[in-house]
Amino acid sequence: MAETRQFCTFYLDELLFGVDLRSVQEVIRVQHLMRVPLAPKAVTGLINLRGQIVTAMDLRQRLKLKAQDAAALPANVVVRSGDGPISLSVDRIGDVVEAEENNFEYPPETVPVSLRKVIVGVYKLDRQLMHVLDIDRACQIGDVAEAGMDAQ
Amino acid sequence: MDDTDIIREFLIESTENLARLDHEIVKLEQTPKDAQLLDGIFRTIHTIKGTGGMLCFSAVEGIAHVAETLLSQLRSGERQFTSELASLILTSVDAIKAELTSIEATGKETGDSHEGLRARLKLAAESSKDPASPPPRIDNEKPRARVQAAEPRPTAQTASLEDSTIRVDVVLLDRLMNLVGELVLARNQILQFNTNSEGSALHASSQHLDLITTELQEGVMKTRMQPIGVVWNKLPRVVRDLAASSGKSIRLVMDGNDTELDKTIIEAIRDPLTHMVRNCCDHGIETPAVRARAGKPEQGTISLRAYHEGGQVNIEISDDGAGIDAQRLKEKAKQKGVLRTDYADHMSDREMLDLIFLPGFSTAEKVTNISGRGVGMDVVKTNIEKIGGTVDLTSRPGEGTLFKIKIPLTLAIIPGLVVMSGGERFVIPQVSLLELIGLEGDSGRKQIESVDGTPVYRRRGKLLPLVYLNRVLRLSDTTEQPDSVSIVVLQAEHRQFGLVVDGISDTQEIVVKPLGKQLKGLSCYAGACIMGDGKVALILDVLGMAQRANVIHEAGAHHRAAKAQESVAAGAQRQPFLLFAGPDESRMAVPLSRVARLEELRASQIENAGAQWVAQYRGQILPLINLETALDERRRQRRHLRTDVTDPSSSGLFLVVVCNHEGHQVGLVVEKILDIVEDLAEPKYPASRTGVQCSAVISGKVTELLDIPAVLRVAKVRFSGPNTPAAAPVEVTH
Numbered sequence: 001m002a003e004t005r006q007f008c009t010f011y012l013d014e015l016l017f018g019v020d021l022r023s024v025q026e027v028i029r030v031q032h033l034m035r036v037p038l039a040p041k042a043v044t045g046l047i048n049l050r051g052q053i054v055t056a057m058d059l060r061q062r063l064k065l066k067a068q069d070a071a072a073l074p075a076n077v078v079v080r081s082g083d084g085p086i087s088l089s090v091d092r093i094g095d096v097v098e099a100e101e102n103n104f105e106y107p108p109e110t111v112p113v114s115l116r117k118v119i120v121g122v123y124k125l126d127r128q129l130m131h132v133l134d135i136d137r138a139c140q141i142g143d144v145a146e147a148g149m150d151a152q
Numbered sequence: 153m154d155d156t157d158i159i160r161e162f163l164i165e166s167t168e169n170l171a172r173l174d175h176e177i178v179k180l181e182q183t184p185k186d187a188q189l190l191d192g193i194f195r196t197i198h199t200i201k202g203t204g205g206m207l208c209f210s211a212v213e214g215i216a217h218v219a220e221t222l223l224s225q226l227r228s229g230e231r232q233f234t235s236e237l238a239s240l241i242l243t244s245v246d247a248i249k250a251e252l253t254s255i256e257a258t259g260k261e262t263g264d265s266h267e268g269l270r271a272r273l274k275l276a277a278e279s280s281k282d283p284a285s286p287p288p289r290i291d292n293e294k295p296r297a298r299v300q301a302a303e304p305r306p307t308a309q310t311a312s313l314e315d316s317t318i319r320v321d322v323v324l325l326d327r328l329m330n331l332v333g334e335l336v337l338a339r340n341q342i343l344q345f346n347t348n349s350e351g352s353a354l355h356a357s358s359q360h361l362d363l364i365t366t367e368l369q370e371g372v373m374k375t376r377m378q379p380i381g382v383v384w385n386k387l388p389r390v391v392r393d394l395a396a397s398s399g400k401s402i403r404l405v406m407d408g409n410d411t412e413l414d415k416t417i418i419e420a421i422r423d424p425l426t427h428m429v430r431n432c433c434d435h436g437i438e439t440p441a442v443r444a445r446a447g448k449p450e451q452g453t454i455s456l457r458a459y460h461e462g463g464q465v466n467i468e469i470s471d472d473g474a475g476i477d478a479q480r481l482k483e484k485a486k487q488k489g490v491l492r493t494d495y496a497d498h499m500s501d502r503e504m505l506d507l508i509f510l511p512g513f514s515t516a517e518k519v520t521n522i523s524g525r526g527v528g529m530d531v532v533k534t535n536i537e538k539i540g541g542t543v544d545l546t547s548r549p550g551e552g553t554l555f556k557i558k559i560p561l562t563l564a565i566i567p568g569l570v571v572m573s574g575g576e577r578f579v580i581p582q583v584s585l586l587e588l589i590g591l592e593g594d595s596g597r598k599q600i601e602s603v604d605g606t607p608v609y610r611r612r613g614k615l616l617p618l619v620y621l622n623r624v625l626r627l628s629d630t631t632e633q634p635d636s637v638s639i640v641v642l643q644a645e646h647r648q649f650g651l652v653v654d655g656i657s658d659t660q661e662i663v664v665k666p667l668g669k670q671l672k673g674l675s676c677y678a679g680a681c682i683m684g685d686g687k688v689a690l691i692l693d694v695l696g697m698a699q700r701a702n703v704i705h706e707a708g709a710h711h712r713a714a715k716a717q718e719s720v721a722a723g724a725q726r727q728p729f730l731l732f733a734g735p736d737e738s739r740m741a742v743p744l745s746r747v748a749r750l751e752e753l754r755a756s757q758i759e760n761a762g763a764q765w766v767a768q769y770r771g772q773i774l775p776l777i778n779l780e781t782a783l784d785e786r787r788r789q790r791r792h793l794r795t796d797v798t799d800p801s802s803s804g805l806f807l808v809v810v811c812n813h814e815g816h817q818v819g820l821v822v823e824k825i826l827d828i829v830e831d832l833a834e835p836k837y838p839a840s841r842t843g844v845q846c847s848a849v850i851s852g853k854v855t856e857l858l859d860i861p862a863v864l865r866v867a868k869v870r871f872s873g874p875n876t877p878a879a880a881p882v883e884v885t886h
Contacts, residue, residue, distance in 0.1 A: 032686075032687050032688070034576075034680075034687065034688040034689070034690070035576070036671060036674075036677075036690065037574075037576070037625035037626060037627055038625055038626065038674055038676065039670075039671055039674065040670065042670075043670050043671060045688075046667075046680055046688045046690075047688065048682050048686055048687065048688050051334055051337060051682065052665075053665045053667075053680045053681075053682065053688055054668075055667070055668035055670055055671065057670070083668060083669050084668065086668070139670065140670075141670050
């Protein structure tokens, strides 16, 4: 029986991403997001998660995808990063996927650079590619100059 | 308890005891006759030897054993305590510490046999004893009996300590602190509901809850408090070693050892404090020869002081050494290209001294392995600021230096003021709050002036720079001009400024939560908190705000002040002044350089030309000014009624100080000439009335400096005739 791992999946602009289920704290719909003036663009604000203040990030900004209409508050995946929980806003939540280890591959050349920086690799699923998110790299704000330029 | 627990206990206890030893051994060196101190040191080494042996740590046991032999010789008086002995025992303590560290990390000793150390210890123990010591006892039992008799005492003493204290894991205390934090949040929420239900049972219960929560909060915070002595304890040794290696004589005075701080603060300041004391030893205190030449006692003194004040802990580190040369710092900074020349010229002494906190900065001529590598002071400042503290520095070249550190007492739960700006809510820590100012309507808005492009508000005579919160944070500007302007006067380090906000709400107790690393770099925020309604609010970092908005203005303000000073009688140079008594016995002065002559005129020489007094003087008409009328508003208005020349001085003569002014001469009628003195006359207070330039301290007394042009304007003096050549200034002969 092949080794498998479970992933929580979500969509960003029709790209499928997966995060190891063990690194996911919960999935929420954000009630109140407090904007942080002068914060880097990728940081959308702070939320109150049962008494804990959690930083909310917009992966679209991080991945330099085109900005989405802020019509409805998107779904958020709260992941456990190296320095505590981070709430990642995503387009929509997918299913829990069980992927086989031998379908794992390092990111192929076809994957754009901005995406390659934040993923560990990809899994070949039935009909699509699941990009495995590197949580710590995705939650980094890049170098100071970049952050400065991004400041709202 | 299994083996690992026993070993852990041994490590914790021994490390604690050894930490005290550093301090105690140095103290013993200064007071070798202190039997109690010696006993304490002996007991510690003895205990370590015993437990170390029981746990089969042979290196620990071995070193402790020989050290113990030496100590028992000291106790019995067979040997005198010398510096060499002190150094040897301190080295043994170091060796044991190294072994303990190894045991903690790997569970085993280092494997080092410590041959050299043991040999030296043995040699010292067997070397010829002090001839003045008592002859070896015939009865060998006695010394040992003395040692054994000491045993029951320690247990009796430690027993009483054991009863009243208990050792608690710091991790558990942290958890308790967090829980209390959550409780405070919940209490805040309940208090919110409380406001709607006055007089009900809920109200009474929530009041009770409030009281209990506050007490619990205080109690838990106390559990984490430790005396600062815990950090200071090892400093006497550090000073001793540095003094010895650099050939200097230094003593360390500590005041306030039992000032208590939260454990996290203690950990954070441990290294900065050590570094600063090292700096004092290395750069501050001079060699005995240099000190003697300067007329100072050969032994330098470093003083440590700690005390609570105003909700903060103050720690002062001062030395009576060479001080820091601010000018030299400035030159070094310019050399390194860190400082712009035009900025540098307008810097205050204080700003120049602050240069020492720049990274990579060291004016030390010689980099030793102790300090001077230029990585120290900026790290010190950053570490202290990280825990919300400030560090300030004053110095007098040749006299010494003083570092003052201020740290807030509690980190986690603080009172804060809630303000609104740009439609958002922010919290300002109350500890930085000085005052709240509300300006209403149009007249209020008019009180905000602009100096050099900076909005300022005149607060009790002093200009307060203003910072608009919505502009600093680039929030949406409120569309219409608000009817009232709210200014929150804040203090950051030694700078005061006013933060302009849209509105001020109330003061709340908030639980400070740190920001994630993505936001940590934003200097204007100190953290975030959860408000009573469950929403998140940002806590402003007052110092960060000040730095973001104000740094440039400091130099600007000084530039202006410097200009103002220049216009007052040659600024900071000593010059001669003529002191005289003005109206109502007021003490006044004019620069002697303006004085042409002193005259005594009889009433008959004085005539009335229209509304002005004049005198015929050396072929010219000399306008006379009666200072009484020129300086006193009320009397001035009655002046036109005066037709006679009245008020002569008691001798029937008028004392006139003839002054030069723009090619003309004018006579000031004064009550009495007091003196001619040389002084710096630094302006101390602004002018209190027209005709006076300012008040300065001359010859130790507050003196008003006369503003001659202003007096002339007030008296409406008109000069007739061609310019009289200004007479040569009075020569002062001593």
